[in-house]
Amino acid sequence: FTSGSLANNDQVTVIMTSNASCTTTLTATSNVITTTASSVTPSVSINASSTSICAGSSITFTATPTNGGTTPTYQWQVNGVNAGTNSATFTSGSLSNNDQITVIMTSNASCAATSTATSNVITITASSVTPSVSINASSTSICAGSSITFTATPTNGGTTPTYQWQVNGVNVPGQVSSTFTSTSLSTGDIVTAIMTSNNSCTSPPAATSNGVTVSVTAPVPGIRYKAVTATPNIPLQLQARALGNNYSYQWIPPVGLNFSNIKDPVFDYDKQTEYLIRISSGIGCITVDTLLVNIVNTPxxxxxxxxxxxxxxxxxxxxxxxxxxxxxxxxxxxxxxxxxxxxxxxxxxxxxxxxxxxxxxxxxxxxxxxxxxxxxxxxxxxxxxxxxx
CATH class of the missing domain: 2.60.40 (Immunoglobulin-like)
Structure with a gap:
């Protein structure tokens, strides 16, 4: 007797009718066999190497089957659309933000109540950041030969961004730190910095800063004034030349003058004196003029x-x-x-x-x-x- 429809606790017996001539009774009932019938429900869960990634980064998903039998099969899906291969793992580098990953497992277990099972859903968070960099200068107007320092301020630069400074679009060799100092710039030069971020989520990784235009002024050469003659201890106003606005003056030495830090001091002294007149512009250009004051004692x-x-x-x-x-x-x-x-x-x-x-x-x-x-x-x-x- 063969059956594929027995249920749990069903009792199976057989009644035999004999055709032997000497039987005392024609029929006999067998012992009872109680059947135990069982089934299993297949399931599958998945996990990911990460659920938050930078856009374009690779992520691997792994399926863990329950009651999958000896050789379960898998169908991976991204947002309900089949993807990947028949494998317990699925790797992708093209996932987008809020993509949902699942897998359908088909069990080959003999007692499976149903052959397929759908996994939990994993939702992906994919992000990207845009790097930027700005630069500023210690001054944009300088005197020829003076030093000027530029400083870069990165945004989304990562832990160790790298830099390449440029003057008029040409790389400055060896200038790869966040600051750049130069004494050789010319008027009209434009300074920029290219920053490369090491933040893994940057797109693109490099950014070019704003340009800083430099104004360079050549210092005015010093001259020697025509000597003046003074009478001992008789006030005489001296005069330095005017080079423009925002200039400061320093007469060296200061002896014999009412003020040594003005353009036109008054001389009141009894000794011949040669003065160096240090004329400084607002941007640091320095001009040194010379004036000799002679003393006349003859009335x-x-x-x-x-x-x-x-x-x-x-x-x-x-x-x-x-x-x-x-x-x-x-x-x-x-x-x-x-x-x-x-x-x-x-x-x-x-x-x-x-x-x-x-x-x-x-x-x-x-x-x-x-x-x-x-x-x-x-x-x-x-x-x-x-x-x-």
Whole structure:
């Protein structure tokens, strides 16, 4: 008796009818056999080497069967579409964000209640980042030969980004760090940096920075000024040349000057001095000029050869102009008849052309002067001046 439809705990017996002539009874019932019938349910689970990857990275999935029999078969699927091969593993480098991976296993177990089983779903997180880099400079306007430093700031550069600095699109040999310093740039040069990220999720891996344009100014050559002559301890204003706006000045040495850090200091000293004038621009260009101040100890007196006492505020007085004179003993004026019409011993005082309250006529007048220099030297001189009205 053969059956393929027995259920669990079914009891099977047989009744035999004998044809033997000597039997006491014709039939006999056999022993009872109770059947035990069982089935198994196949299943499959999958896991991944990673569920979060960089876009384009490879990921491997592995199937683990239960009740799969001796040689189960597999059908991998991506978003419900068949993929891969009949294998317990599936590897792909083309998955996208939110792709869903499953596998259908077909069991060859003899007691399987159903032949196929579908796995759990694994959802993929795939991401990518875009690298960038910006650069800035310690200054964009410099003096020729001055140093300038550029610094790169990366975004999504990874742990150890690499750099290649360029000037006008040409690689600068050996300049591969995050900073670049140069003293040989020219005006109009454009500096950039190419950063290569080692972040595994970057796409693309390299990025080019913004360009920084450099302005380079040549320093103004220094010159030697024409020497000036000063009287000991008599204030004299010195003058440095003006090179433009935002320049600073430093006179070296500072001796004999009211201020050593201005363009036009006042000299008040009794010794010959040669000054170096250090002129610095706002971007660091330095020009060094030279000025020699000579000292004259010999007194000198100058009296104009004409004056016009007409009350217009110009040239109204006849008086001596003195150099290196500390004392005026007298300044006297005489008319053509030898009569003294004016006298003073005060430096800066002069004759207004009046005598005894009356304007004097147009004529030639004789003057004489006696003065004392700072060194005690007595200086005398005389001359003529024309009164004009």
């Amino acid at each position: 000198s007196v100058f009296v104009p050869n004409a004056w016009t006492p007409n009350g217009d505020g110009h040239n109204d007085y006849l008086f001596p102009l003195t150099i290196n004179v500390t004392q005026l003993k007298y300044f006297r004026v005489f008319n053509r008849w030898g009569q003294k019409v004016f006298e003073t011993n005060i430096i800066g005082n002069g004759w207004d052309g009046n005598f005894n309250g009356k304007p004097q006529p147009i004529d030639v007048y004789v003057w004489t002067v006696e003065a004392v220099s700072s060194g005690g030297f007595i200086y005398k001189t005389s001359g003529r001046a024309v009164l004009l009205r």
